[in-house]
Amino acid sequence: MERKVRVRFAPSPTGPLHIGGVRTALYNYLFARQHGGTMILRIEDTDQGRFVPGAEEYIIDSLTWLGINFDEGVHVGGPFGPYRQSDRKPLYRQYADQLINDGWAYYAFDTPESLEEIRKVYEADKKAFQYDCNTRGSLRNSLTLAAEEVQKLINEGNPYVIRFKMPDNEEIVVNDHIRGRVVVHSNLLDDKVLFKSDGMPTYHLANIVDDHLMEISHVIRGEEWLPSAPLHVMLYKAFGWEATMPEFAHLPLLLKPDGNGKLSKRDGDRLGFPVFPTQWQDPKTGEISSGYRESGYFPEAVINILAFLGWNPGTTQEMFTMEELIQAFSIERISKSGAKFDLEKAKWFNQQYLRQHSGLDLAKAFMPYLTEKGIEISEDKLAIICDLVKERAHFIKDIQSQTHFFFEAPIQYDEQVIKKRWKEDTAKHLDAISAILNTVEPFETTLAHDKVIAYIQENGLNMGQIMNCLRLVIVGAGIGPDLFTIITLIGKEEAVKRIKKGISEIKI
RNA sequence: GGUCCGUUCGUCUAGCUGGCCCAGGACGCUAGGUUUUCAUCCUAGAAAUCAGGGGUUCGAAUCCCCUACGGACUACCA
DSSP: OOOOOEEEEOOOOSSOOOHHHHHHHHHHHHHHHHTTOEEEEOBOOOOGGGOOTTHHHHHHHHHHHHTOOOSEETTTBOTTOOOBGGGGHHHHHHHHHHHHHTTSEEEEOOOHHHHHHHHHHHHHTTOOOOOSTTTGGGSSBTTTSOHHHHHHHHHTTOOOEEEEOOOSSOEEEEEETTTEEEEEEGGGSOOOEEEOTTSOBOHHHHHHHHHHHTTOOEEEEEGGGGGGHHHHHHHHHHHTOGGGOOEEEEEOOEEOSSSSSBOOHHHHHHHTSOSBSSOEEOTTTOOEEOBTTTTTOOHHHHHHHHHTSSBOOSSSOOOOOHHHHHHHOOGGGBOSSOEEOOHHHHHHHHHHHHHHSOHHHHHHHHHHHHHHTTOOOOHHHHHHHHHHHGGGOSSTTHHHHHHHHHHSOOSSOOHHHHHHHOOTTHHHHHHHHHHHHHHOSSOOHHHHHHHHHHHHHHTTOOHHHHHHHHHHHHHSSSOSSOHHHHHHHHOHHHHHHHHHHHHHHOOO
């Protein structure tokens, strides 16, 4: 029986969403859309101490920018709400109680301090302490204390937590769509806290309760959750929800581009690429972390890059629109090992998307750069220029270095070109050419081209020699699109002016 | 330390049901070509003893075992 696909992306609002998280959201989204299912945004804010203002808005804003939309969630509502765990607080206690009544959980009165003490003792002995089937018998909990004592402690208002009573001698099987069958022995697992002394559930409890209540069919999340998956499977069993337990898929990690290890917040700005979808400013420190959006990446490029970090279609196609990804995506083709972010390939992807945009699109995006410099130009003319240079740019901002000569005369000239091309009689010929350009009427590309070429040929000159020097005085360097197109775009007067300026300033 | 997961060119990866793989593609790199220049584009090339070692087999990157290395987790954080 096929059940309706319902997946959730469940971030914790503890800061900006890192691209690993974005990829998780993307894969959930692709899976949901492919199966005509429902995509849900649930905010997991059970840790009140780690709440960061603005984080929730950031998550929604950045995913929206990328085109990852939700059918249900904090911001759009839905029949399974509320979608913020802090708003669901009253709901969890009864489930913890149910587990206690059924013998699957117990009260524990050990203070964080006393547990810390015990940990230290263990560490001194080079052992690791775990609250589990071997140690719970000697700790302060409702399994070791008399019933009246437990009741008394609770009535007196002593803080306590509710822990899961992990059964012993059981093989717990997690069937993962990416890893296959993962088996863990229950004796090795600890009695995780399900309900905290502050009245909030932990991730583990809230996660299972909410996934069940929200009828989640597939849990697609990061590999860091794999170790706690057996606990989650046990919880479904304890609640008697095994029949509707979601299917699991644990995604490989996104690694640092250099060395090893999980990609972290600091790596991005250290290595020159963003780790966040959009820029984020820390509300406490004011520290700014760069984002893809502000760095000039197109959302469709970011989607394409992220989709290929850990997944591939099995064909040689590399460029995928969101629609194509929805069609081609499959959990089975997700790789098992972690992927390093490749900055060069990311740039290449952006370049591919940049050239797909029309000159007008690019002009609109680039215009602010000119406005900032006090340069005024019509959108139409800028569109023509952008069309001319778009194959030379990886990012919108690259258009700057490819077009500055359309707006201003060169202030310096490339030494290399001077050294290689500028000869004694160059100035003389350029002067002649400026005179020729002055006579071109109408001043358009082909005509200007023909006249100058004619001059070069009539005088038996070297084509490359003259053309490169002409480019040098017009552009300032050996770069740019067709020279005569540039010349007609800047206009006769300006072109002649630049030639004169070049002749007087370039000396050998 | 313990548990779990992973390991194919520098990077992302194809390869999953063993022979078509002395390992294919992409990015990057190198060389050549196109272009009056740069970029684009085209062509070619270097680049993985498939982590290492044992098996199984006529035959293994592909199946099994061991080792090494890497990573994640090991909180009243998610």
